Amino acid sequence: MQIRDLPYPDPGVPDARSGPRFLWWLFRNQLGGQLKALAWGLVHFLSVSALPFCVGVAVQAVVDRSGTRLALAGGLLLLCSAGNAIGDTFLHRAAVTNWITAAARVQQVLARKTAQLGSALTRRVAAGEVVAVSTGDVEKIGWFVEAWSRFTAAALTVVAVCVGLVVYQPALGVVVAVGLPVLAVAVLPLLPRATRRADFQREKAGRATELASDTVAGLRVLRGIGGEELFLDRYRSASQEVRHAAVRSARMWSLISAIQVLMPGLLLIAVVWYGVHLAREGRVGVGELVAVYSSIMILTYPLRHFEEIAMAYSFSRPSARRAARVLSLERATDTGGSLDGAELPSGDLYDPATGLLAPTGRLTAVVCGDPDAAGRLAERLGGHPSEEGTSVLLGGVPLDELPLDRARTAVLVQDKDPVLLSGTLRDLFDVPRSGDVDAREALAAAQCEDVLAALVQGSLGAEDPMDARITERGRSLSGGQRQRLALARSLITDPEVLVLDEPTSAVDSHTEARIAQGVRHLRSGRTTVVFTSSPLLLDRADRVVLVHEGEVAAVGVHRELVHAEPRYRAVVTRETDEETAARSIALDAGPGGEDGHGARPAFEDGHGAGSALKDRHGAGSSLKDVLKELEEIEESA
Template sequence: MQIQDLPYPDPGVPDARSGPRFLRWLFRNQLGGQLKSLAWGLLHFGSVSVLPFCVGLAVQAVVDHSGSRLAVAGALLAVCCVGNAVGETFLHRSAITNWITAAARVQQLLARKAALLGSALTRRVAAGEVVAVSTGDVEKIGWFVEAVSRFTAAAVTIVLVCVGLVVYQPALGVVVAAGLPVLAIAVLPLLPRATRRADVQREKAGRATELASDTVAGLRVLRGIGGEELFLDRYRRASQEVRHAAVRSARMWSLISAIQVLLPGLLLIAVVWYGVHLAREGRISVGELVTVYSSVMLLTYPLRHFEEIAMAYSFSRPSARRAARVLSLERATDTGGSLAAETPSGDLYDPDTGLLAPAGRLTAVVCGDPDAAGVLAERLGGHPSEEGVSVLLGGVPLDDLPLDSARTAVLVQDKDPVLLSGSLRELLEVPASGGVGAEAALAAAQCGDVLTALAQGSLDAEDPMDARITERGRSLSGGQRQRLALARSLVTDPEVLVLDEPTSAVDSHTEARIAEGLRELRAGRTTVVFTSSPLLLDHADRVALVHEGEVVAVGVHRDLVHTEPRYRAVVTRETDEETARHERVRTGSELNDVLDALEDIEETA
């Protein structure tokens, strides 16, 4: 395929069992481009390798004072120069095409996998590693894929030249044919060490990228707590480790390059010395000596491709391994499920914790562990637990639904939702049922002041909906970003909406209004809110307390505050001493009730 055919309608199903298998799969899927590159490479290297024969023929023609043979040599030389120019031009074109198409295919596969897994991807693979795979690693993978055809053309050319030299001048040809394989394999003992050093460099670079990604994402928080310099120092140290590893790797590759220059030079000296000896004895002509000498000198060019293919494989192997690791991640639906014909509706139930969210009701979930709450929220969105337990919607496992159906049925808003750059109108242009308009969603999320701020901050947008939002909404406060993300979720109007701490960054007055707007707008739709805010809990139809991985109490907020100490400890943030005091008071009150009942019985008797 050509570059104009990108992106591929279907990038295919990769063989992600290992890095080498993934590289072979890429090569097979570009077989047409590889063969084209091989053909142009053979023309290019073949034209270069024939030049010495033309030069030797011309020299011998001059020695023999033969004008006709000199003319033939000149014509052959012109043909070889044209073939060299055409072959090199189209070899470069086809090789770059193979490089770009391989990198683009890998990027498409990674993008498809990221869309398939959603936020679960960064829970299973570090965000920095995903960034490293989708940027630097795809280039190295593409480099190896395109270098294979050029290396093959160079290897075939070397074999043909050796055979030709043996036939043309057996005495010198045997020396060249015996020496060239030694030159090709001389660097093999150094490759394992060079590969290990390259792996260490890539590993340290990946960790540095991950650290940089995490630091940039939390820069606002780091500045607030005065930890910016601390993390910058950590990144500087990581960057220096990458530099030292790169220098160590470069030293090994420079040694390999030096050997690739030294050994051909030694072979050239040996051929010239032996050839002069044969010429003095009259066993070879001057033209034959020039031909063999020129051939050995020019063969150092295709020999460089042995070094390049070794370097390309050494750098691409860890990159391919990381890419294969990401691409091998699967959602349960990928392994085969009973695809439902229609998106189900009904109660949302998690067998792992016993959490039940009745259809059409607003259910609040209180969990003392924020990380456990995030995992549970993701599971409600269709990602199974480590034991493979799937959430049920209307009695149907979400993992048995096609991905599109599962995402249409259940939408999960993360604790830290991302706002993409663009206008507010573009932000709210998401797949939706059409039942909730943008104005209603913005009003329910209490985004009035956000619209005002966007309008004031925009110089060319008369309508706040056309105001630009910077990358990740960095120009907005945390509460403003949170409310816009909530409005975006409300616009989609899914069958089930799961919100993880949707109001953690807003003030109490705004939070109370959001709670009212959320309840009104989502009336008749299933909504699950993970929160510990009394303002949201008080508006919920049903509140469930999750403790140590299971639901331990269900009720309404006002009752649970008085009857469930664990619930009260999470919601009111009371200390252990306050919990014990409340328990003593409750126990004493119950004892007084019992005594009063006994007194009533005695009086009656």
């Protein structure tokens, strides 16, 4: 695989059982590139290591006044220099290719896993950790995979030089052959401590990245509550912890580097002292002594790769462990795609874990007192089974037995905090769709007229709203505007089943009422499930389900449940004891009505919209004000 051939058509299925197994999987998948780097590494290192022998032959030829051997030594020097240059060039090329292709493979499998898990990923792993894995960790993993072939070439070169020295000059060669392994293992006792410090540093760096990512994601909220300084102080503290950990780790690696310089120097002193003694006795020639001396000097170069592979493994091991953790996450129990090729299922959506039933072709509203429980249930309806392995059924077919693309064609889940990527509005709507709903219908149903006007005004030269640009995550828009654009994107796909988790939590009550009517009209005949506690949405649902403590507690319509079910009323109206008493008085005093506009229904909607109206009327507002506001909402809807 060359860099120009990236991305991989199929990056493969990673072995995510552990960090070392993941690294071994990467190595096996790059065996061709590793062997190529190893071959060029041997050419390079052997050419460098052969230079001292050539110099030794040349010196001895001068001493012996042999022109033939001097010419031979010159030819060997030329050959070794050419091998050094060519080997170094292609080794670097092969090493960089291995590094980039390994990193690209990791990024592809991570991207595939992210697409597979969807919004469930950040519920299981912190968003900052995902960022750390897909950026810095990918680089560290690629470094180790790339460094392995160079280390292997260096190790083979050291062995070859030791054997050559023993054959060339046994008396000095034995000393070098015994001393070099000692040099190689001299730093081994320090490696565990250095590895622990490197792991600690990476852990601190990962936490700082998570904190920074979460702070940036919530920057708008932090500014609203004046919490910038608090989180800035937290990040300063986390950053200082990373700095201290990095200094402690650097000290250990500096000590290892110092030993890697000191030990070859001591060996060189020993060899020179012993070689001079042998030369004075006539047992070693001058050229041979120069060759052995130069070989030891040259061997410090390949020996450096022993330190590098230790560092690369120390830094890549926690990175590989984090990557394996993300890659080991599954959206469902693996059934091997037993329904691959089957027709797309249709029918009622049923969750056996809670007993929730969403009849086909109807708008079902789900009320949960716990927002986190609602998020988990919405995730499960999208095909992610519960911890017990229970899968949601669509028309009697388990969703987790469907291939991922078919499952997402059948059921689309819009998360509570949908993400808008940067680009034009046309790019935002460039999603898989049935073709039965166009952009204008979806935008109208989601009440995006003011959003389109804001986008055109903020984009220079964009007359068509579809060509208006959206900034990253839609940060130039308000929370309600982003929410409505995300809703329009979900509506345009026109899935068999659409699951919306609090789709109008950031919009005002007037707009919310119009959105409820628009969604009901556009999704007519389609199965829609809305998780909400808004009376304006609940009142327009065909069926309302109360989920309490993980089970369906009540089923009906909004106006029935708000009277008959206290737990439902407590979630929807957020009534206090005083409000309950006032409600009873108003119901007794007000005129009845069966058409939905009498005092009883109006009060239900008014109290149900209490959380939406509270901001406008305040806690001390009279019941008359609330009822009047609600009547205006219903008339405008």
